[in-house]
Amino acid sequence: MQNNEPDLEDARYQVSSKREIIALLSTLMKENLELSIRLRDTEEAIATSILRMEDDVMFVKAAPDPTLNKAITESSDVVFAANPRNALIKFSAKHVHHTEVEHYLALKLDIPEQLVRIQRREFFRIAVPASSALRCKISFTTPEGKFNLVWVAISNISAGGIGIIDKNAALPLDTNVVYDDCQLELGVAASVRVRLRVRSSFREEPAVGDPLHHFGCEFVETPRAVLASIQRFILQLEREQNAQKIKVKDHPSQ
Known part of the structure; x- marks a missing residue:
């Protein structure tokens, strides 16, 4: 063996x-x-x-x-x-x-x-509220040689990866593609560079508005320092959401 x-x-x-x-x-x-x-x-x-x-x-x-x-x-x-x-x-x-x-x-x-x-x-995954407006910048070159830079919304995050929503349907709906140059926003003043591999994708056709592309991505070969920053951000986001739940429970709308 x-x-x-x-x-x-x-x-x-x-x-x-x-x-x-x-x-x-x-x-x-x-x-x-x-x-x-x-x-x-x-x-x-x-x-x-x-x-x-x-x-x-x-x-x-x-x-x-x-x-x-x-x-x-x-x-x-x-x-x-x-x-x-x-x-x-x-x-x-x-x-x-x-x-x-x-x-x-x-x-x-x-x-x-x-x-x-x-x-x-x-790999505890936590949903990112739309109000947080967290984004990820993805830079890539198309097979035709054209350079693209796309900003996507982050819908959820874990130490293993992120869920993203491409509201402009600019990223192709391909799986197993690796994007080597991605900038992940962690709050207002912090960002880290990561590599992302697309593990799942689907196209959403809303009743109103343009199509949306959804992706489930995993981090690839994430350095320890970057992973630590991501984990700290997840804990912070979880604390904020728990605090908000307690606030709503203690002061329900009349």
Whole structure:
């Protein structure tokens, strides 16, 4: 079996108990929950799920594209991730083999010796009231070479990412796109630079007004200092909202 050392950022969430690892992966398999496959040197995310587990190996569905399967089996560092019940489970594999399971094209890999499990509380998500008017500036270049700068509203925030609303529908509704140059506003006088990966998106057609683009984004390789600033802001926002709730409760409208 391979030795999958977690990143320093994830080390405190490491699970090394074989029994616990098998239990977590078995839950993913029984509930047919989606796994994503990522190669370290690319931004490509490939959807899969666990087909079977036996002894010290597991089998997952192969990618629909033979080229992607070839890249996975030739890579020496493949990362698997899942989000069961809004938690995060992540592990890596250094050797993945192409095979077939019950008429499915499949990928075979060792059950990891370690994995990372981050509970929901670590990514506590809090809604951002519209009155806060928090924004994120996203700079990017289109495939045609045109530079764009888009301001979007922040609808919710956690230590793991943000929800944004593009009121001008300027960002394309693409998933797995990474925006490397983003400026996240944290209150009136503070801002931090982050990288964002789009994990989900949809188009809203309001009864009145122009279409809106909604995105769920995760932070990518966030420096510790930036993450600490984001977490402090979340706590501050939570305190302010709790104080407002108490105020309303003590002084209800007549």
